[in-house]
Amino acid sequence: MQIYRGERTVARIASCPAADPYGTVDNMRIGIPRALSYYRYYPFLKTVIEGMDGEVVLSPSTRKSLLEKGAYQCVDDICVPVKVYFGHVLDLMEKADCLLISRLVSVEKSNCDTYTCPKMIGLPDMVRHSMEEAPKIIEHIVDLQNGSWKSSIKGIAKALGASPSVTRKAYREAMEVQSSYEKLLLAGQTPESAIEHVLNPHGAAAQDGEHSAPNSKKEHAVHKDGQIKIALIGHEYLIHDAYVSHSLPDKLRSQGVDLIYSSQVTPEAINQELGKHPEISWSFEKELLGAAYHFQGREDIDGVMLLMCFACGPDSIVGEMISREFYRSEGPAFTTMVIDEHTGEAGVATRVEAFVDLIRRSSVRL
Ligand code: SF4
Structure with a gap:
């Protein structure tokens, strides 16, 4: 199954309102829903976007009204995390120029075919086709069976008009931040606490009651x-x-x-x-x-x-x-x-x- 198609991704990104016909963008506000892949990849994505001079807008923590709106927008028989995701998308529509939505096809290189669940593979399409007024979407396509983490950010670079050297630097920094984040998760920190530590190292509280060496x-x-x-x-x-x-x-x-x-x-x-x-x-x-x-x-x-x-x-x-x-x-x-x-x-x-x-x-x- 070959889902990753670079050309299609580029075409979609070019439809973002803040992108000019040549792919350069000023101060694009990119919304990231605080749901699903946020808990895995937010430090990476935020660092990439800011490294390319974009601005990240994060939705607030889930609350009743947000879930209710998301559930209303979704088909009935979908899981609650997707309903939550839709609520966060709705929250961001007025606050951001574009939404960054991950399409997680395959997140590991393996000798056998590996995938995430169908909802995560089809998430950008679900958002695009379920909303009465679909938001502008930048797809972050992760398909490690057919590409790499580096290739997953090409679409973001295109939307933000980042040069190859800026893209390389942003990618390097993002991988370092992500690596630190994953170490903190292994050490027992919650995602919110670990995100605070890696993205606001000076502001984060030094103490975290959950620290311990993993599997030690x-x-x-x-x-x-x-x-x-x-x-x-x-x-x-x-x-x-x-x-x-x-x-x-x-x-x-x-x-x-x-x-x-x-x-x-x-x-x-x-x-x-x-x-x-x-x-x-x-x-x-x-x-x-x-x-x-x-x-x-x-x-x-x-x-x-x-x-x-x-x-x-x-x-x-x-x-x-x-x-x-x-x-x-x-x-x-x-x-x-x-x-x-x-x-x-x-x-x-x-x-x-x-x-x-x-x-x-x-x-x-x-
Ligand atoms: S694995 Fe897929 S179907 Fe299951 S909760 Fe997550 S998004 Fe929903």
Whole structure:
């Protein structure tokens, strides 16, 4: 499947209002929705755009009105993260000249075909064709099976009229920032906190209660009295969107839980686990699967919670694979939580309390 076509991308970008016929642009305000790929690639994209003299406009944190507007604009049977994304797109339409929307076709080089989910592959088209008044869109096409990270920013460079040397410099800087960001995620920082650290290093608070070396002996320390350790597995745009997840991480911590995220498992540890199982093609779900297997074998983990959302095709399959693996083993206690836009805060709190209570009362891990 060959989806990346440079010419088509260039043609779309040239339709941005701030772009002149020769591709040069002054002070273009580029909107980035705070949803989906924001949690993975925002530091990279912001650094690239600013390195090319563009201005980034970021949508605010998700709130009720924003989700409601997004859900109204979407087809009914789509997952809540896409509805959230549409809400952020609507919020940015008046604030930015163009929107930068990622088309994540393939995010890893691999010997077998790997993809993200169909919604992420078709996201620019969904936005373009679902809105009564479609925004101007710059596509950030990531197709590492057929291209590279460097080629993914060609469209942004074209829209901003950046010269090859400026593009190279912006790319180099963006890769460095992104690398620092990913290290902080591995060390246990939340995306928002890590973004603040890498993009505003002087303003970011020095302290971050979640710092710890990933997969190190430190993680295997003896628990403090009464404290239990739970691994939270799920897409970062679900876990770390406080409105959508009803602040699930905070709720767990408030119950005395020492929390570790699936994003803290190193790629090496994930690949080691996945090597023992049949290949699957969804890159992001592979990470969840590998992280689940990793946590299953760790002595210091008391429980594993898998957060999924309703109407997610890939998660419905991978979630089942993870569940079966846990239910037939003697590993940590395991539960799944499926959420959508109708999920109530009280329901999340009850599930958290019940799971934590079950672990505390259980003698399985004694
Ligand atoms: S992976 Fe699932 S939750 Fe994420 S965008 Fe695709 S369908 Fe939605």
